[in-house]
Amino acid sequence: MRNHNIGEWILGQLMTPERAAAMVGDLKQNGVGPLEFWMAIGSSVLHAISADVLVAAAKGFFLQFLLALLLTPVMPFMFLLRFASWPWVSALLILGIQVLTGIWLGRQTDRRPLLACMIVVVADCVLGLLRFNNASINMSIWSIPLLATTAAISRRHRRKSIA
Amino acid sequence: MGGVQYLGEFEQIVLLAILRMGDDAYGVTIGAEIRQQTARAPAAGALYTTLDRLEEKGLVSSAMGDPTPQRGGRAKRFFKVTSTGMQALTQGLRSYQNLTRGLQLPGLEHA
Structure with a gap:
């Protein structure tokens, strides 16, 4: 839960809070493990480098x-x-x-x-x-x-x- | 905005997955549909970045759903293909049809 909130905060710096929450919610719903969760956050950060x-x-x-x-x-x-x-x-x-x-x-x-x-x-x-x-x-x-x-x-x- | 927008391969796949999922098209279902139909697991970052890019281009629209306890109180973000997106998708698929007409590709029923 704490990881999800931290990940959501990080994503919130790259997109709107609602979108960040939706993405984290999707990951939580998928039941991904911590490694996959942070890889998803990291890949979002990398893709956000426009x-x-x-x-x-x-x-x-x-x-x-x-x-x-x-x-x-x-x-x-x-x-x-x-x-x-x-x-x-x-x-x-x-x-x-x-x-x-x-x-x-x-x-x-x-x-x-x-x-x-x-x-x-x-x-x-x-x-x-x-x-x-x-x-x-x-x-x-x-x-x-x-x-x-x-x-x-x-x-x-x-x-x-x-x- | 005039002119047809040309789509990348993954953008087409995402648009088709959204169409297939209908009213239930959000990140989880779109990714699952892509995984099931293409045997390809899209990276979460790539998927959501593509969805954002499609929305910026006006090819899809999104709306927030209701939060659910399963998602820690976070809402789903549902996507729909816009008319502009349909035009772009149709144009891209028509190009594939034109290019593959008359070809005998192994593993395909019709070419």
């Missing part, structure tokens, strides 16, 4: 670098004024970049901002593995809730303004 989600994720990924270029000049200024120590300034910079990227992703992807966020995080982790631009796998993973939350809030705000 071109527009990939494009939004790619743009969000490069947006992080653009924001870093724009915000980096601020860092020495803050450090010199002794607002914060260097690690804190870096952390705030990364925090700000993730928040802005999440907001942008929430505005760009109508139905699947969480999926786009996860793709961006995976790309960040790959960069961390390659040790390019000092990216960190840990920072990428820790940025998941922040990125996803801001994207979800941004999407909700966008829907309210449209409605």
